[in-house]
Amino acid sequence: xRIKTFNYLTIIFFMACQMGxxxxxxxxxxxxIKLADKFGQLRAVPVSLGINQPRAIAVMYSExxxxxxxxxxxxxxxxxxxxxxxxxxxxxxxxxxxxxxxxPGIWFSPLFAFDLxxxxxxxxxxxxxxxxxxxxNFAHYVLQKLHPETGNILxxxxxxxxxxxxxxxxxxxxxxxxxxxxxxxxxxxxxGTYGPMRLQAWNKDLEQRWEHYIPADAKxxxxxxxxxxxxxxxxxIDELLWGERTIELDKGEQLFCADEDSWEGHSDxxxxxxxxxxxxxTIFTCRETHKPTYPRVVLYDQEGKRIWADLENGHMDTGxxxxxxxxxxxxxxxxxxxxxxxxxxxxVRTDVTEYTYKAYNGERxxxxxxxxxxxxxxxNGDGIHELVKGYFEGNGDILDRKGNVIGNIGGLSAMASxxxxxxxxxxxxxxxxxxxxxxxxxxxxxxxxxxxxxxxxFYKTNRNQTGNGYNLFNLGGI
Numbered sequence: 001x002r003i004k005t006f007n008y009l010t011i012i013f014f015m016a017c018q019m020g021x022x023x024x025x026x027x028x029x030x031x032x033i034k035l036a037d038k039f040g041q042l043r044a045v046p047v048s049l050g051i052n053q054p055r056a057i058a059v060m061y062s063e064x065x066x067x068x069x070x071x072x073x074x075x076x077x078x079x080x081x082x083x084x085x086x087x088x089x090x091x092x093x094x095x096x097x098x099x100x101x102x103x104p105g106i107w108f109s110p111l112f113a114f115d116l117x118x119x120x121x122x123x124x125x126x127x128x129x130x131x132x133x134x135x136x137n138f139a140h141y142v143l144q145k146l147h148p149e150t151g152n153i154l155x156x157x158x159x160x161x162x163x164x165x166x167x168x169x170x171x172x173x174x175x176x177x178x179x180x181x182x183x184x185x186x187x188x189x190x191x192g193t194y195g196p197m198r199l200q201a202w203n204k205d206l207e208q209r210w211e212h213y214i215p216a217d218a219k220x221x222x223x224x225x226x227x228x229x230x231x232x233x234x235x236x237i238d239e240l241l242w243g244e245r246t247i248e249l250d251k252g253e254q255l256f257c258a259d260e261d262s263w264e265g266h267s268d269x270x271x272x273x274x275x276x277x278x279x280x281x282t283i284f285t286c287r288e289t290h291k292p293t294y295p296r297v298v299l300y301d302q303e304g305k306r307i308w309a310d311l312e313n314g315h316m317d318t319g320x321x322x323x324x325x326x327x328x329x330x331x332x333x334x335x336x337x338x339x340x341x342x343x344x345x346x347x348v349r350t351d352v353t354e355y356t357y358k359a360y361n362g363e364r365x366x367x368x369x370x371x372x373x374x375x376x377x378x379x380n381g382d383g384i385h386e387l388v389k390g391y392f393e394g395n396g397d398i399l400d401r402k403g404n405v406i407g408n409i410g411g412l413s414a415m416a417s418x419x420x421x422x423x424x425x426x427x428x429x430x431x432x433x434x435x436x437x438x439x440x441x442x443x444x445x446x447x448x449x450x451x452x453x454x455x456x457x458f459y460k461t462n463r464n465q466t467g468n469g470y471n472l473f474n475l476g477g478i
Contacts, residue, residue, distance in 0.1 A: 027407035036434035044414040067105035069172035073342040101132025111467030179229040179238030193223035210252035220257035258304035265289030286316035308362030322376035330359035369403025376476035377416035381424035383449035
């Protein structure tokens with residue numbers, strides 16, 4: 001009955017499009033699987049199982065709502081975290097329960113897929129706990145490398161310890177990422193966002209390549225909830241954007257820290273934006289820290305120099321870049337929130353104000369519709385984004401770039417990128433009743449500018465970051 005309901009909704013939206021309401025979208029679920037009785041949280045990453053193998057997805061989920069380490073949001077979970085891999089056709093390869101020693105929250109337990117040993121298959125990288133009776137005992141946390149087809153542990157090393165003493169919110173902030181230095185894969189781990197922060201790089205044998213330490217009293221910015229990996233200077237070596245800091249992956253050296261002399265706070269959003277016309281990058285940021293410091297949204301060039309800035313104050317909690325202009329020009333969004341709460345029932349934001357701009361000159365624009373909770377996604381492959389309300393308290397609506405509702409995914413989004421062989425990008429949705437679905441536009445055709453996006457190194461590298469931090473919308477900038 002559930003599948004029939006979704007097909008019925010699809011027909012309605014398709015008919016509306018045919019009547020001139022919008023473009024000729026035909027958005028349908030192409031895969032559905034009931035994976036659990038309930039989803040309170042879920043994150044996912046695309047997984048390569050090797051040449052000529054079906055594309056796959058790794059999902060980490062729990063019946064529990066997201067557990068945050070901040071004392072004002074942390075609660076004791078009653079359910080455990082699970083990890084599973086399935087192919088995009090809906091065949092479940094394996095599933096395991098990580099047990100009571102692993103806290104079900106993205107800052108405690110990131111998920112990453114990355115082929116570090118260059119065998120043609122993405123390994124899964126997670127944090128596990130060798131002391132399951134004590135979930136907060138970080139001294140026994142380990143970084144595990146798992147086989148994607150079986151879930152078997154291939155190797156593990158101690159998870160680097162954070163500095164103590166710290167409050168819980170600063171202590172349990174974990175990241176797993178990856179990039180390339182002259183074609184060589186480099187695995188990244190990090191601890192911290194506020195206060196002292198440590199970042200490590202690992203070679204394919206899990207030998208430490210370097211560590212970069214940022215003390216609590218360091219000049220310049222703190223970390224961010226978004227961690228793009230980008231070759232910002234086009235020298236063949238990726239950089240990690242760690243807040244407003246740019247750290248190259250070969251030796252772990254900082255190239256620059258934007259606004260180092262005037263900003264020592266924390267920016268929720270760090271979004272690289274690529275200009276194909278001149279092959280240059282810009283960096284858009286939205287600042288959270290509760291200090292009366294101008295500005296709150298900033299665009300930098302690829303050397304960290306300000307291009308434009310806006311807003312005197314406010315907690316900028318989220319934002320993105322998306323190709324929404326008539327010719328695919330980039331717009332950027334910054335969202336100011338008044339109050340944010342999180343409990344065992346989930347999270348809620350109130351007193352929300354949206355600010356949208358033309359990306360390159362900072363001109364404020366009014367889109368004419370609400371874009372809070374949206375994630376950019378190019379479903380029809382024309383190189384211009386649609387938006388899905390699949391984040392935070394989103395209702396699942398899919399909007400075209402003019403704000404017309406063209407579909408609904410029936411839940412939240414865990415991925416919005418090209419992760420199947422179909423034209424266009426796809427959406428992986430999860431609903432409270434435990435259903436996982438892949439949505440695609442059956443009428444999609446990939447235009448040359450869309451293919452250019454998919455083939456860009458930034459797209460390929462950051463597509464796998466959706467199980468790590470708040471990296472659901474990184475690809476909007478490419």
